[in-house]
Amino acid sequence: MAKRILVVTNVVTDALALQDALRKAHDGPYETQFASSLSNALEQIQKKQIDAILVDLSLPDSEGIATFEALFEVASKIPILTLCDLDDSLAVEAVGLGAQGYLTKGHFSSYLVPQSLRNIIQRKAVEQAAYIEKARAEITLNSISDAVIGTDMAGNVDYLNVAAEHMTLWKREEAQGQSINLVMPLVQCENKQAKANPIIQVLRQDKATTLTPGTILLRRDGSEVAIEDSTAPIHDSEGNMAGAVMVFHDVSATQAMAVKMAHLAQHDFLTNLPNRALLNDRIAQAIGLAKRRETHLAILFLDLDNFKHINDSLGHAIGDMLLKSVTERLCACVRSSDTVSRQGGDEFVILVTDDKSAENAAYTAEKLLKSLAAPHSINKHELYVTTSIGISSYPADGTDAETLIKNADTAMYQAKERGRNNFQFFKPEMNVRAVERQVIEANLRLALIRNEFSLHYQPKINLESGAITGAEALLRWAHPQWGMVPPIRFIRIAEDCGVIVPIGRWVLREACAQTKQWQDDGLTIAAISVNISAVEFRRQDFVEGVRTILAETGLSPNCLQLEITESVLMHHAEGSVAILQQLKDMGIQLAVDDFGTGYSSLSYLNQFPIDVLKIDKSFVNDIGASKTDGDGGIVSAVIAMGNSLNQKVIAEGIEKQGQLSFLKAQHCEEGQGYIFSRPLAAEQFAKLLRLGVTAHVPISAVMPN
Numbered sequence: 001m002a003k004r005i006l007v008v009t010n011v012v013t014d015a016l017a018l019q020d021a022l023r024k025a026h027d028g029p030y031e032t033q034f035a036s037s038l039s040n041a042l043e044q045i046q047k048k049q050i051d052a053i054l055v056d057l058s059l060p061d062s063e064g065i066a067t068f069e070a071l072f073e074v075a076s077k078i079p080i081l082t083l084c085d086l087d088d089s090l091a092v093e094a095v096g097l098g099a100q101g102y103l104t105k106g107h108f109s110s111y112l113v114p115q116s117l118r119n120i121i122q123r124k125a126v127e128q129a130a131y132i133e134k135a136r137a138e139i140t141l142n143s144i145s146d147a148v149i150g151t152d153m154a155g156n157v158d159y160l161n162v163a164a165e166h167m168t169l170w171k172r173e174e175a176q177g178q179s180i181n182l183v184m185p186l187v188q189c190e191n192k193q194a195k196a197n198p199i200i201q202v203l204r205q206d207k208a209t210t211l212t213p214g215t216i217l218l219r220r221d222g223s224e225v226a227i228e229d230s231t232a233p234i235h236d237s238e239g240n241m242a243g244a245v246m247v248f249h250d251v252s253a254t255q256a257m258a259v260k261m262a263h264l265a266q267h268d269f270l271t272n273l274p275n276r277a278l279l280n281d282r283i284a285q286a287i288g289l290a291k292r293r294e295t296h297l298a299i300l301f302l303d304l305d306n307f308k309h310i311n312d313s314l315g316h317a318i319g320d321m322l323l324k325s326v327t328e329r330l331c332a333c334v335r336s337s338d339t340v341s342r343q344g345g346d347e348f349v350i351l352v353t354d355d356k357s358a359e360n361a362a363y364t365a366e367k368l369l370k371s372l373a374a375p376h377s378i379n380k381h382e383l384y385v386t387t388s389i390g391i392s393s394y395p396a397d398g399t400d401a402e403t404l405i406k407n408a409d410t411a412m413y414q415a416k417e418r419g420r421n422n423f424q425f426f427k428p429e430m431n432v433r434a435v436e437r438q439v440i441e442a443n444l445r446l447a448l449i450r451n452e453f454s455l456h457y458q459p460k461i462n463l464e465s466g467a468i469t470g471a472e473a474l475l476r477w478a479h480p481q482w483g484m485v486p487p488i489r490f491i492r493i494a495e496d497c498g499v500i501v502p503i504g505r506w507v508l509r510e511a512c513a514q515t516k517q518w519q520d521d522g523l524t525i526a527a528i529s530v531n532i533s534a535v536e537f538r539r540q541d542f543v544e545g546v547r548t549i550l551a552e553t554g555l556s557p558n559c560l561q562l563e564i565t566e567s568v569l570m571h572h573a574e575g576s577v578a579i580l581q582q583l584k585d586m587g588i589q590l591a592v593d594d595f596g597t598g599y600s601s602l603s604y605l606n607q608f609p610i611d612v613l614k615i616d617k618s619f620v621n622d623i624g625a626s627k628t629d630g631d632g633g634i635v636s637a638v639i640a641m642g643n644s645l646n647q648k649v650i651a652e653g654i655e656k657q658g659q660l661s662f663l664k665a666q667h668c669e670e671g672q673g674y675i676f677s678r679p680l681a682a683e684q685f686a687k688l689l690r691l692g693v694t695a696h697v698p699i700s701a702v703m704p705n
C-alpha cells in the first residue's frame with residue numbers, strides 16, 4: 001500500500017521539489033498531500049491516516065519550535081522530519097523533542113528524501129512495537145501473583161514487580177540500586193541461619209538455580225514468609241550476562257496445608273487424639289526404647305460401657321461432646337509422655353510408657369475408672385458413663401503393637417463380662433474365651449434366621465393362694481451342633497454386638513403371641529414377663545416397638561410385664577422415668593429385676609412408676625445360709641420397702657422349703673423358683689395352667705421337668 005506523506009510548507013518550490021523527489025523514488029509508491037498552514041495540517045491529520053510528516057517550522061499561522069510541538073501533540077505516533085536551512089538549530093531542538101530527523105532545504109534529492117522517509121517510518125514502527133512489548137511485559141508482571149525481582153551484574157536490584165513489593169515490603173523506587181541481600185535477606189527455616197541469595201550464585205555461575213526447601217524470606221518489617229523460587233541469568237543481545245531475575249512465591253499456606261494434612265492423617269478428627277496409625281508408630285518406638293533400657297510398657301484398652309445407649313437416645317451431637325469430655329479426663333490421668341488414642345467409636349487405647357510394674361498400670365486404670373465415673377455435664381444433661389479396661393504389658397503379653405493391642409482388647413472383654421466398670425490384666429487363657437465370643441457372635445446372627453430360638457416359661461406363684469399368676473418368658477437357644485446354649489453365655493455378647501435388638505423384638509412378639517393364644521384357648525394367665533436388656537431399653541424406638549407388637553398380637557397391655565434390671569434403670573435415672581411413664585401410660589406393668597444388686601437411689605425408686613420389685617435370687621439363696629445375710633434381713637427389708645411404696649414384691653430363685661416358709665412369713669406376695677417349677681416349654685406350661693396347681697403342692701411334684 002502506498003505510504004501517505006503529508007508535506008507542510010507554504011514555500012511552493014520546496015513543495016514541488018519534494019513532490020518531484022517522491023514521484024521519482026524507487027521504493028515508492030508515495031502518495032503526497034500538502035498543507036500550507038499548521039491549521040490545515042492538523043485538519044488533515046485528523047481526517048486521514050498519515051505515515052510520515054515533512055514540516056517547515058515557519059508557517060503563516062505558526063512559527064518556530066511551537067509548530068513542531070503543536071504537530072507532535074496530536075501526531076506523536078507519526079514520524080516527523082523538519083525541513084530546515086543549513087545550520088538550523090531549531091531542527092536539532094525538534095529532534096530533542098521527538099522529531100525523527102530533518103531534511104536540508106535545497107537538497108531534496110529523489111534518493112535522499114525517500115530513504116529518510118523509509119528510515120523514519122521503519123524506526124517509528126520498531127519503537128512502537130518495542131513500546132507495546134514493554135507495556136505488555138510490565139502489565140503482565142504486575143498482574144501475576146508470583147513475585148519477580150531483578151538485579152544488575154553487581155547484585156543490585158533494578159526491578160521489582162508489585163507482588164515482589166508486597167512480599168519484601170520494599171517499594172520499587174526504594175529498592176532500586178540496593179543490594180539484593182538487603183532487599184531479600186533469606187534464612188533457613190529450622191535454624192534461622194542466614195542463606196546465600198540464589199541471585200548471587202546465578203551471577204557467579206551464569207546458570208539457573210532454585211532455592212532449597214525450607215527457605216524463609218525476612219521481610220522489611222521483620223516478619224517471615226516461606227518461599228520457593230527459581231532464579232535465572234539475563235543475557236544481552238550478544239549473549240553476555242547482564243543480570244539475574246528471581247521469580248518466587250509465598251508457600252506458607254501450602255506448607256501449613258501440608259502440615260495440617262499430615263496431622264489429619266495421624267489424628268482422630270473429633271477428639272484430635274492420635275489415631276490407630278500414630279499409636280502403632282508410638283508403640284513401636286516405645287518397644288524399641290523399652291528393649292534397650294530393659295523396661296516395661298503397658299497398653300490399656302478402654303471401651304465405654306454405655307456409650308451406645310447415650311448416643312442412641314440423646315443423639316450424636318451429645319455423644320460427640322461426651323467423647324470429648326471423656327478425652328479430657330483420660331488425658332488428665334496420664335503423663336504427657338504417654339499416648340491416649342482413639343481407635344474409633346467409644347474405644348480408646350492408652351500407651352503407658354516406662355511402666356515399672358504391673359501395679360503402676362493398675363494404679364493408672366483405677367485413676368481412669370474413678371475419673372470417668374464422675375458425671376459429665378453436657379448440654380444440661382448429667383451423663384454417667386463407665387468404662388471397662390483391659391491391660392496388656394510388654395514384653396510379657398506381646399512384643400509388637402498388634403499383639404499387645406489385641407490382648408488388651410481381649411482383657412477388656414473380660415472386664416465387661418466381669419460386670420463392667422473394672423479393669424482386667426490379660427491372661428493367655430482369655431484368648432480362648434475371645435475366640436469363643438467371636439464364634440458365638442457369628443452364630444447368634446444366624447440363629448434368628450435359622451429359627452434356633454424358643455421361649456421357656458417359668459411360672460410365678462401367689463405365695464398365699466398358690467395360684468399361678470403369670471410366667472417369665474426366658475430365651476432358649478438350641479444350636480444345631482452345641483445343643484442348648486444358656487442365656488448367660490450369649491445375652492451379654494448379643495448386647496455388645498447389638499443383635500440383642502432383633503432378638504429382643506422376637507422374644508417380645510413370641511411371648512405376647514403365645515400368651516394371647518393361651519388366653520384365646522381359655523387358659524387363665526394374668527401376665528407374661530419379658531426381660532428387657534439395657535440396649536433395647538435405651539433405643540429411641542423402644543416404646544413404639546412395644547406398642548406395635550401389642551397391637552399386632554392383640555395382647556392387652558396390662559397382661560404384659562416388662563422386667564428391667566435395677567442397674568439399667570438407675571444408670572440414667574432421669575431418662576428412665578420418662579420411658580417408664582410412657583410404658584405405664586399404655587397400661588403395661590413394670591418390674592425391677594435383680595433388685596438389691598444395684599445401687600438404687602430411693603428418691604428415684606419413688607419416682608419410677610414401678611409395679612413390682614423382684615428380689616434377686618442371690619438374696620433368696622442366702623436365707624438360712626450361714627452367710628452375711630443368713631437371717632434374710634435384706635429380703636425382709638425389701639419386702640417392707642415394697643409394701644410401703646405400694647409395690648408388689650416377688651422373690652426369685654426359691655429352691656428350698658425353708659426359703660419359701662421365710663418368704664411367706666414375711667408376707668412376700670409372689671415367688672418364682674425351682675421349688676415350684678423350672679422354666680418349661682410352651683406346651684408343658686399350658687398343661688400346667690390346665691392343672692391349676694397350687695403353691696402348697698410344689699409343681700415339681702405334679703409336673704415332670
Ligand SMILES: Nc1nc2c(ncn2[C@@H]2O[C@@H]3COP(=O)(O)O[C@H]4[C@@H](O)[C@H](n5cnc6c(=O)[nH]c(N)nc65)O[C@@H]4COP(=O)(O)O[C@H]3[C@H]2O)c(=O)[nH]1
Pocket residue numbers: 458473474475486487488491504507531532533593594617652653654655672673674675679
Ligand atoms: N439357680 C436358680 N435359678 C433359677 C431358679 N428359678 C429360676 N432360675 C433362673 O434364673 C433366671 C431368671 O432370669 P433373670 O434373672 O431374668 O436372668 C436371665 C436374664 O437376665 C437373661 N435372659 C433370659 N432370657 C432373656 C431374654 O429373653 N431377654 C433378655 N434380655 N435377657 C434374658 O438371662 C438370665 C438367665 O436366664 P436363665 O438361664 O433362663 O435363668 C433364669 C431362670 O432359669 C432357681 O430356683 N434357682
